[in-house]
Amino acid sequence: MFRRSDQDKRPSLQIFVDGVAVEAREGDTVSTALLASGRDVRRATAVSGAPRLPYCMMGVCFECLVTIDGVGNRQGCLVPVAAGMQIEIQKGKREIGR
């Protein structure tokens, strides 16, 4: 669905999505990196379980909720990627204590 612009020369770094190594770019947000990964990164909503992708990319719609380094319900569009980051696609509600 999305592909990187040929003019994007930023250095790449490695993150992990559900345990699988994925290439991101310095300066990406988690949501950008997920959308650019080509993987199926749809979360499942907390109440109905409907599939959702990041939508507004600016912190207001809460459709990009994701588990980052063991913390659930993070807004992926507001978190810059870091090398080695562990991201889990959140299926349903956040787990207590995570």
Next chain:
Amino acid sequence: MHRDYDVAVVGGGLLGSAIAWGLGRLGKRVAVLDEGDIAKRASRANFALVWVQSKGLGMPAYTVWTVRASQAWPGLAAELKDQTGLDVCLQQNGGFHLTLGEDEYEQRTQLVTRMHNQVGAADYRMEMLRASEVRKMLPLIGPEVSGGSFCPFDGHVNSLRTFRAFHTGFKAFGVGYFPERPVSAITRSGGGFRLMTPQGEIRAHKVVLAAGNANQTLAPMVGLFAPMGPTRGQIVVTERTMPFLPHPLTTIRQTDEGTVMIGDSKEDELDDRALKHPISAVMADRALRMFPHLGRLNVVRSWAGIRVMPQDGFPIYDQSETHPGAFVACCHSGVTLASNHAFEIARMVASGALEPELVGAFSARRFGSEGAANNSGY
């Protein structure tokens, strides 16, 4: 709108809606007169417990009435679902009041003993459990929890959906709902009543005052007495999380949709537009000591709400001696008692007489000139 009704119910909150639904179910022609959106709507701010334990200290009849309501709730939930398709998510698998530290455990133990020693109260098997026993049922309690009281009858519902189901249901029964009609005067006319509102008057053969704290002002218009002592409560709500709390507590519950509600503050303050953060902080701190895992969750909402509260904390149900056909009904626990209001109080209003064996203890005649201390243990 029609102007002639069997019953006018003044107040469209949880209590008025339950009675109106019950009267509509019995085929009565009912009008519900409600205020507008700027009213202090206690029904939208509640904690949604269907709660038995510790209710009725100082008035055994209140314990009996509460146990009856708790037992009637499954039938109410089933009827509402059949009629409206709305599931109010009633869960009645027992509830806790947890204690932090030894002093609180001792105080709670004394309360349980005093409740058990009351003559004439229904036995609802409230018992003290040590932390090791509590942990078997609530595995995530923190190290400061010393134990708590457990009552197998306790539970909770989705109270907003209950409220919606009553409104949807009573409309299906043909009950008229008229918002923006605060009642300014009630007069008798030809064996019935005339109720004045800014949008004209309504005539009805009977009147039920179900206006919460405003009953104090309305009751004298029909020769009744409803002394109120409202209090303010605050609630903190977290984001949704996977189910972790299999039983509701007096101060913490997890809703059917996964949010965690933290509550049970009490202040003699009647402004519901502002929060006192020090109070929220104490509530959050206690919740955290009970369930340390909560520390990872984000708070998404908090609010203050005004509790409907009769002066001594116990319900008031009366029919006027000077104005027969005029009833007053108010109570703190509008969620817990909704089943009794829908089935019993509605039936009594329809028949024209409150039954003393069920609700005689709740007449406002109990208020002497001295008033009473609030010890209802709501």
